[in-house]
Amino acid sequence: MSAAVATLRRVGFSREMVLLAVLIMLVVVMALIEPLFLSVGNLLNTSRFFVEVGLMALGMTLIIITGGIDLSVGSNLALVSVAVGFSFAAGLPLPLAILFGLVVGVAAGFFNSVFITFLDLHPLVVTLGTFALFQGLAYGLSGAQAVSNFPAWFAYFGQAYLLNVVPGQLIIFVVAVAVVWVILARTSFGRYVYAIGNNEEAARFSGVPIRRVKIALYSGIGLLVGMAAVIYTSRVSTARGDSGLGLELDVISAVVLGGASIYGGSGTIGGTVLGVLIIATLRNGLILAGVPSTWQLFILGILLLVAVFLNEFFRKTEE
């Protein structure tokens, strides 16, 4: 096996190349199964479904690089969706309602970070608790009702097309990718993120403001979740307490598939974007091929396990 890895390295092995190859293979297979798949219309349409997961995956990449995790993103999305929908239904002008939603998203993320930094609790436990809390708040505050009488212009975030072909949210995603990439790869903040993930103790002694970095990261993913929630609510034209149920699995799978180590210290934005694309292609292809959504969960669950296993396997052989 190590000989095979060595050969791969000689021909320019890198995780991103492998992921790209997997993606291309997947697209070819899907195109063979379902000719409709490879139409420009469908490919662009696919982007409608991965932008929400993609936005959250960007923030999750940074958090996983620090060795943390956020299980509450799906519930937070529901909470923001309810906050936007129900503050609008209560008479708040829609632009303010959207702003309020974003504030709720950031506040929820900040809430996580307070427990994680000031109490030194493991992010896993904290976000498992807030996973239930945010979900419960979303259900409770909405009274298990839905809001859907949004004005027509609200559809812009999730349903509009630019030049009749490019979905509006794709632009938002591309901009977000660029911003987060710059932050991670070109700023000292990005170096701090890697430093914390590689050795938090060493980072602390080197003067990295660990607490502030973590607060920024968890609040930041709250903002990304807020944006995703607005797009989601606009796309389905409904604000409900069960929006985003189970999305954390897609998000974490995409990040891990993209090569971020669940133990922290490594991961790239490029890898995550490829991971998001692979999962989106898989989901879209499975839908086109008529595979029921329950099966998709099963496949995603297995995919997550295989991805983590391969990741750690390759990492060991690389060392």
Add this chain to the structure above:
Amino acid sequence: MAEIREGTERGGPSGTLRRFLARPEAPALVFLAALVAVFSLASGSFFQVGNLESIVSSVAVLGIIALAVNQVVLCGEIDISTGSMLGLCAVAAGAAATSFGGLFLPLLAGVAVGAVAGAINGLLVTLGRIPAIIVTLGMLYALRGVILLVTGGTWITGIPNETRVLGTGTVLGVGYPMILLVGLFLIMEVAGRHSTWGRNVFAVGGNRRAARFAGLPIDRVRFLAFVLVGVFVGIASVIYLGRTGSVQTNAGAGLELQVVAAVVIGGTSISGGRGSALAALTGAVLIGVILNGLILLGVPSIWQDAVLGSLILLAVTTDVVRRRLVGDRA
């Protein structure tokens, strides 16, 4: 909190009280007693043998699974796949019940399926070196997929009465769910104190490196803990089957959260090495009392998740605050 600290430093006469307060499940027990007192005063029907037993019976499934997950948490790992696992075990037990009847075969089917699922978790964590949270998150979804695959989305109904006895039957007026819960609790309490594996669990969770240097079989200890979860989920699935009389495809959905909540609310430390079977039992009963109390107070059930989440956060925060106040000794 301050009281404990003074007591520890003075070494005063209140030794028994101090030892009690230093136990991991003490805050939960005090909270439970206070809650029972409040509900008893608020409603005359609360503090009656019938209602108390019905509360314990209603948390039997949760409590039995929590007793096993407690061992996993004590090892310093976690298992959040139990909700789907319960569903799958119930499907297996239900299928065996409708085709063969009796109690033994359904129980065997449930336990066997649970043990296999638990073994997969354990193998992926120990040999695969994948973090338990990822393994069991993946399994939570994969097992739910298997349920839908096996059942084709249809319910299993018509469970014969002889299979339902574990959920509905009584011995000398005490329901089977309560007997099983208390029995398994006693086994886990004794195992935790007196069996080699039970002691090893604490050692592995308390300081894994020290346990390795002491030559303990770390992987085997953790693997067995995950298998134990499967076995207990299998037993619980037959109680579930008895109580509900049918299996839906979403059986057990969301249970994994209540289980983890029960364990940490009871006082078992999420970072491992500190806790007890009594903590898991106390946590489960506490959740049962709170859910029962919410109904009593007329709180809509849609708020349950929010209450549960707040309780988890409250419990882990209390744990941290206490450790800061009295140090790791308590």
